[in-house]
Amino acid sequence: MDASLAISCRGVTKRFYYYQLRTTTLREVFIRSVTRRPISMRSELFTLTDFDLSVRRGDAVGLIGSNGSGKSTALRLIAGIYGPTAGTIETRGRVAAVLELGAGFHHELTGAENVAFYGAVLGMTRKGLQARFDEIVDFAGLEAFIDVPMKYYSSGMRARLAFAVNANLDPDVLLIDEVLAVGDAEFRQRCRERLQQLRRDGCTLLIVSHDLENVVDTCSRAVWLDKGAMRMEGPAEAVVDAYRLSAS
């Protein structure tokens, strides 16, 4: 990978199959083998094809497109959660991802315990985490709730904590999937500022969003995905305009 790049995807294809919806039971397999019908467990469900993306270090790129166009799949591939069916994906440095509301937090544990767990999962040392803990809690604005089990949190509070943890762990690459939509206006403003600051510190951002204004504000470039294929790539404003035009 070129030294100036933080993310490099080349010819990435990801196929999902039906059997992965867990509808196959042994009975079906048995019946099919008795009736000698072919076992067609692998009917195709969705494919992301020929996804090519190079993101320079410190750059911010927005991923836009309608629901089911493959934006989240692309993020999960880059985060290393899914393996690609074909192609290569390379990233540089610590990759943090805010992909799902709640980020795999355990609802029985308190916010503080979850932060400690999450930090360990991302490879933070105990010391490094301690140094950052107050910052995280302060950023999320959850001082009063940090010792309360997370099942009592609202979805907005969970999203706040998920973002706060990931954005405060010195990521080299930060992937964000639509989570900012849940926070209130004040928190969203704080997130935007934090993202700007991360960029100044050399962090690379890849953001999935339906908030097109936000994409234009935060990102210098954008990628438009349509039915699992790249439709357009270029300066954020131009791509967003083209996407708007096609949607109206």
Add this chain to the structure above:
Amino acid sequence: MNARGTFLTRQSRAVQRLWRSKQLVASLVSRNLKVKYKRSVLGFVWTLVNPLLTLVVLVSVFSYVLRVPIEDYWAFLLSGYFVWNFLGQTITSGTNVLTEHGPLSRAVAFPPEAPILAAALSRLVEFTIEMCLVLAVLTIFHHGHVPASYLLLPWLVLLQLVMALGLTFPIAALSVFYHDVQHAVPLLLATLFYVTPVFYALSLVPESVRPIFLINPIAWLMTLYQAAVYYGELPTPTQFLTTTAIAVGLLVVGYGVFNRYARFLAEVV
């Protein structure tokens, strides 16, 4: 990215991947235990109450109704019952551990074997406490002294863990794709309990059918435990080596099966 290559390179790559995530496994273990004992006043007592009740029933039935000709029958039962309990619970946890960690595995990238290993290790923490109590009780009320065979226990515990993982890995992967596994496993375990020498000694099984009993890998482990803990004897080298070989073999095969599915697990659960 693709895990291709020969069987051995795939296995060794998987082991490396797992070694790198030892901190994650440690965190998962402590999280499991924290969640289990949180908001429960009696905590660990509950973990003991369930097997103790079963033990009381078994001891009453088999030393007063159907008399098993074993001296200090309660001590014999104690020497193997918690081992069986560990294996059963770890294997059962395999049927839902990946689904349980689904939200986490869709949020962060980590090796899929980590939650399975963590489930086994957190059970092992509990088992260690249980076994220490058993050893204390048996030393005082059965042996009257500390038998040298206790020294063998760390190795037996390791064998037990290896065996449990060898059985749990494939079950965990398969139960994601076939829900039938979740129904079948408890049923199979309930049946297996009766053909495993837990509440009787293998020596009481007629010699003609003993080889059939020895198809069951857990039977080998049980015999070792009973020798070291109850009889206070060292097992024969053949017993010892065969059990070790069986445990390692189970793990290699079971982990191999698991690895065939590992790449797809994050998107399926």
